[in-house]
């Protein structure tokens with residue numbers, strides 16, 4: 001693969017449709033993405049880790065425009081309302097008009113906050129996602145969920161606001177720490193586990209190449225996950241149904257992340273363990289076969305992802321955290337489980353005793 005032949009995947013949403021470009025050298029392929037800017041104003045939102053590495057490549061493409069940049073400090077804690085206000089102030093400082101464009105250069109934190117800011121400025125202006133983490137390329141940059149955290153909880157405020165384009169330059173992954181890379185792989189596995197068995201088999205066959213961060217394998221994995229997610233989003237943009245399946249492993253995973261005070265597990269790592277617990281629960285409820293759980297565990301292990309509940313966590317505490325999940329209704333647990341690899345479904349009214357049994361078994 002080279003800069004002249006990116007993979008293009010279209011997210012088909014009528015007037016709000018947009019391309020996702022995946023390939024090498026795309027940040028420097030100015031002719032391609034510059035066509036997405038309609039006006040004279042652009043604001044690049046990035047952070048203090050990513051900007052020194054990649055802002056210059058983007059800046060060269062903004063020649064002749066009125067543009068500036070706004071850098072967040074690094075970390076989830078900075079996905080805050082206070083920083084939205086600062087981004088909006090930066091747009092005001094530019095004199096940004098309705099045809100201005102916000103460019104999000106960074107991981108999911110930058111993308112979520114920049115996208116939400118774009119949704120707010122003059123009730124919604126264009127933004128372009130330039131994801132630089134694997135997680136952002138395969139997950140957060142596609143689908144139009146934007147938002148920020150409140151002290152009361154993660155992602156409590158947000159808007160659906162689709163980008164004009166997603167520019168996924170896989171060259172940026174060369175500087176991504178290996179733990180972040182693997183956490184992104186968990187969200188790739190998740191897509192396959194939910195609804196694409198052939199993709200899951202492909203991941204099994206290419207697990208060594210992916211663990212070794214082979215360019216071609218990585219690009220193909222990103223493209224297949226994005227194609228899967230784009231399909232789901234096109235059918236259910238605002239999560240009235242099918243899109244909820246993308247939360248496979250997330251109820252368990254969020255509980256694990258929270259129990260570890262967000263310092264023990266990265267989100268993707270929580271999702272990896274969470275998917276495995278969901279598979280075991282599916283097995284216990286007689287929905288799925290033990291073979292599928294075993295395949296999932298082997299794949300996660302090969303990709304260097306955790307498969308065990310971290311030491312010191314308590315089953316009752318995890319269950320209590322799971323009760324807080326947004327998907328629950330009227331005191332009943334609602335979980336994403338599976339019938340087999342590639343066949344996930346939403347299951348309501350799951351008995352807490354069964355969940356607890358799975359947690360006890362995992363912790364014993």
Ligand code: NAD
Nearest residue numbers: 049074107108109110132133135136139140145172175176
């Ligand atoms: P992140 O944005 O914090 O990035 C992870 C780390 O990698 C950061 O320290 C960042 O500075 C660094 N980094 C980014 N790109 C780099 C590069 N190329 N080289 C070196 N370092 C680099 O985390 P993330 O995992 O990308 O995203 C997590 C966020 O995404 C969360 O806030 C989550 O809520 C959100 N999210 C949103 C959606 C959605 O649909 N909108 C979906 C999934 C996750």
Ligand code: MG
Nearest residue numbers: 187250267271
């Ligand atoms: Mg996730």
